[in-house]
Amino acid sequence: xxxxxxxxxxxxxxxxxxxxxxxxxxxxxxxxxxxxxxxxxxxxxxxxxxxxxxxxxxxxxxxxxxxxxxxxxxxxxxxxxxxxxxxxxxxxxxxxxxxxxxxxxxxxxxxxxxxxxxxxxxxxxxxxxxxxxxxxxxxxxxxxxxxxxxxxxxxxxxxxxxxxxxxxxxxxxxxxxxxxxxxxxxxxxxxxxxxxxxxxxxxxxxxxxxxxxxxxxxxxxxxxxxxxxxxxxxxxxxxxxxxxxxxxxxxxx
Numbered sequence: 605x606x607x608x609x610x611x612x613x614x615x616x617x618x619x620x621x622x623x624x625x626x627x628x629x630x631x632x633x634x635x636x637x638x639x640x641x642x643x644x645x646x647x648x649x650x651x652x653x654x655x656x657x658x659x660x661x662x663x664x665x666x667x668x669x670x671x672x673x674x675x676x677x678x679x680x681x682x683x684x685x686x687x688x689x690x691x692x693x694x695x696x697x698x699x700x701x702x703x704x705x706x707x708x709x710x711x712x713x714x715x716x717x718x719x720x721x722x723x724x725x726x727x728x729x730x731x732x733x734x735x736x737x738x739x740x741x742x743x744x745x746x747x748x749x750x751x752x753x754x755x756x757x758x759x760x761x762x763x764x765x766x767x768x769x770x771x772x773x774x775x776x777x778x779x780x781x782x783x784x785x786x787x788x789x790x791x792x793x794x795x796x797x798x799x800x801x802x803x804x805x806x807x808x809x810x811x812x813x814x815x816x817x818x819x820x821x822x823x824x825x826x827x828x829x830x831x832x833x834x835x836x837x838x839x840x841x842x843x844x845x846x847x848x849x850x851x852x853x854x855x856x857x
Contacts, residue, residue: 641699644837648700648844652855657704660697661735661782664709665689665836668742684746685773686829693739693777693836702844702853706735734782741777741790741839743832750796761808771797773831777839779847788852791842795835799825 641649671684686692690709697703707714714732722728750772756765778790803821810816847853 644841645699653701655856659735660703660737661706661708662693662739665693666742668744669746671746674748685743686832692833696840738780738782743775745774747772762806764804767801769799775835775839789843789846791839793835793838795831797826797831
């Protein structure tokens with residue numbers, strides 16, 4: 605079997621493989637889906653819950669990394685992590701079954717709406733409910749290229765390689781007693797963010813003026829927002845566990 609036959613076989617296999625790869629057409633557009641609860645949140649729901657939920661306030665859970673998305677040879681002003689961590693934490697508190705979050709992130713909007721209501725009604729609204737705990741903290745670090753590596757081989761113009769990269773995101777959450785200002789608990793959690801790239805290629809001169817070239821591959825990148833959410837869930841789970849161990853709250857037996 606000569607080299608041209610080998611190249612034609614490689615190209616035919618490659619083209620058939622490309623035909624099976626998903627293409628960005630309207631036929632492959634997936635509908636929106638509701639986020640399914642994670643296994644950790646399901647574990648919390650299935651565990652014993654308190655008789656009464658703990659009122660808690662979250663004013664902000666900010667990105668404290670100050671980092672932008674890493675991009676080669678270009679300036680980027682897109683942040684490396686989500687700026688909506690407060691909304692994520694609020695939903696987690698609701699889903700946990702342990703806490704009753706108060707609206708504090710957009711408190712001014714709530715107060716303005718209450719003023720409008722009071723000015724148009726004969727009776728005043730009742731006072732806002734106070735929180736017993738204040739949750740503080742944020743996303744404190746996003747480290748890129750914590751570990752990198754790969755493997756590859758090439759022979760006679762035909763080669764393949766695999767590369768991977770791991771980043772890491774870290775979060776802190778602390779619970780503050782509103783009555784005394786004492787920091788009752790402080791926990792941290794981190795989550796690896798995994799990226800992988802696979803590629804294969806062919807680069808051969810089949811004759812003096814004939815060049816055959818082929819390249820294919822794909823990459824997978826773990827969503828940073830999902831990694832941040834998982835790290836926050838782990839920190840909240842640990843906060844609940846430590847609070848029970850130290851007697852700050854307990855489940856209804």
